[in-house]
Amino acid sequence: MVAAYNSQAENQGLSHDEMHAVVGDLVAADGPQPANLLSDPRFFGFDVATVGGGLHHFADPELAAARLVQRLRPGGVLLVWDFLPHGPIHGHQHGVMHHGLSEERVRAMFEGAGAGKGFSLEVLGSGLTFFSGDKATRREIFLARGEKEA
16 A cells, blocks of 8 residues: 555655655554654654544554654644444444544543643534445544643
């Protein structure tokens, strides 16, 4: 996937400095992998770190949030959209570690990660609807944000 992304960037005439992806695992139990690459200063001091519709796929979302916040500059923002708690959807269990996240858990996650300043969580619109055959299942989604404390 990363190779395809980088190839598309190159095909669009973008330089390596303008657009380039790397492979890394920030949530490895023994620290970010590959440690030599992800410890480079260019992977720290970000203004914003975002997870869109994916936090429920992490085995340990709290660890994922903490590792992302470590890479923010002081005052940087962690922004997450995901699902509120729900039941399973038949046929959609691949890689789903959590069936949604409660506001209380997300707040504690942000605070524990060091991004609790100005925490807010808003439920967005009417949610998302998933279709499987003739069955429709609606899920509520939220957008949460918090700032890294100085």
